[in-house]
Amino acid sequence: MYGSSIAIVIAAKNEEKYIEKCITSITEQNYPQELVKIIVCDGKSTDRTPDIVKAISGVSPNVELLINEREAAPFAFNLGIRHSNTNYLMILGAHAELKPNYLTDAISFLEAHPEISCLGGILDNVYENEASKAIGTAMSLPFGVGNAHFRTGAQEGFVDTVAFGIYKREIFEAIGVFDEELIRNQDDEFNYRLTKWGGKIYLLPALQSRYFVRASFKKLFRQYYQYGYWKVFVNKKHKIVTSVRQLFPPMFVLFLVSLPVMLLLGTWFLYFYLAILCLYLLIASWFAAKSANSFKNFSNIFLSFLCLHVGYGAGYLVGLYDVLLLGKSPVQNAKMKTLTR
Structure with a gap:
């Protein structure tokens, strides 16, 4: 299990409030850090996000900052994918924090189940005020988001999409990278291509990440x-x-x-x-x-x-x-x- 490397690609723009905790949740994983590469693709932030990432990279050599000149998420994802050569790739949001055993459990499960192309877990919402608490609650209910199981915490099994998926490297070689025409829905579209190709996406509720919910109805x-x-x-x-x-x-x-x-x-x-x-x-x-x-x-x-x-x-x-x-x-x-x- 400890022979498999993983790159975690984080698309960020003006995330000074969250980026340090996000990266720290990875550097404090109980998975060997020499096998983990953290690539933050910054979309020309106007706040302290790049400075924070640079400071962390001075202490943690496996953290790297790349500039996403095109700013949108799919360009960030693809920039990170092309900049790495690891066995696995994970797409992570800057508003998220991984539980300490996330990578160990995920890679162990993937190694035990080679038929799985992509693995994801569920979101444990963190609320910053009354509005975000209500929004997070609505998005965790089937009436709110349908059968988006990674939000509702449904039972373990094969699904059509997951949040913060961990993909095998060969998937990108087989079906290509994220569609750079899509400013939104690029992950759903990629997962659709993956399942159409014959790949399998698996939801493992034991994998949990904290996600800071937006606080605005607008x-x-x-x-x-x-x-x-x-x-x-x-x-x-x-x-x-x-x-x-x-x-x-x-x-x-x-x-x-x-x-x-x-x-x-x-x-x-x-x-x-x-x-x-x-x-x-x-x-x-x-x-x-x-x-x-x-x-x-x-x-x-x-x-x-x-x-x-x-x-x-x-x-x-x-x-x-x-x-x-x-x-x-x-x-x-x-x-x-x-x-x-």
């Missing part, structure tokens, strides 16, 4: 709006809907804006509309109430559901119009290129 809405918009572009590139769960939010938003049509069609259609709307509100309220510890927390969780569903659905519908009907690329849309973190 940013959450914008993030999921972008996810929905870019998902259309991914579908167009592959000429297929890559997962069924992505269709529910746009269908919900279409339903919400159909009220004028229902009014024109008559009373019974209006009753049908109100019945479906009440059903959604009841289900959302039930999930929120089940997880809330106060009325304020309940309200915030409920609002988080709306940000997730309406944000993604609205972005998806606008993407259908722009990308499919008008033939535009998201790259041409400045708002879709600006990240929300």
Whole structure:
């Protein structure tokens, strides 16, 4: 097990609040540090992020800082991939911290199961305020994010995607690197190509990382709006809907804006509309109430559901119009290129 090397690629931009703890969680792993390479690809930060990384690299020689001139995440990932020659590669977010035995357990499991191409664990959310607590709770519930098992903590097994995946080196040689056209959804698209190629992605809940949840409903809405918009572009590139769960939010938003049509069609259609709307509100309220510890927390969780569903659905519908009907690329849309973190 201790003969396998791993490179951990971290895409960062203006992460002075989190980057040191993220790197420290790797340097303090109980896996031999001589087999671990930490590559921070900085997207031209304007804060102290590069200085912090340089200071750490002076103490830990396996930490390296690279400048991501193109700034976006897929360029950072590919920069790190091409700059390493390890047996395994891990893509890690700067907002995350690994539990001390993460690498030992992960590589041990991969070595014991050579049929697995990519391995991931679950996110243990860390909340910075009431808003982030509600957002994290909503994103850990099936009603909030569907069958995104790495968020919901579902049972161990094969899945279609994971967060912070650890990949075998040969995977990139077989199917290529991350799609640099995708400012969003690049990891989902890569994992789709991986499974289409015949690779297997495995979720091991024993692997846990702490993740600091965003604390803004506005940013959450914008993030999921972008996810929905870019998902259309991914579908167009592959000429297929890559997962069924992505269709529910746009269908919900279409339903919400159909009220004028229902009014024109008559009373019974209006009753049908109100019945479906009440059903959604009841289900959302039930999930929120089940997880809330106060009325304020309940309200915030409920609002988080709306940000997730309406944000993604609205972005998806606008993407259908722009990308499919008008033939535009998201790259041409400045708002879709600006990240929300």
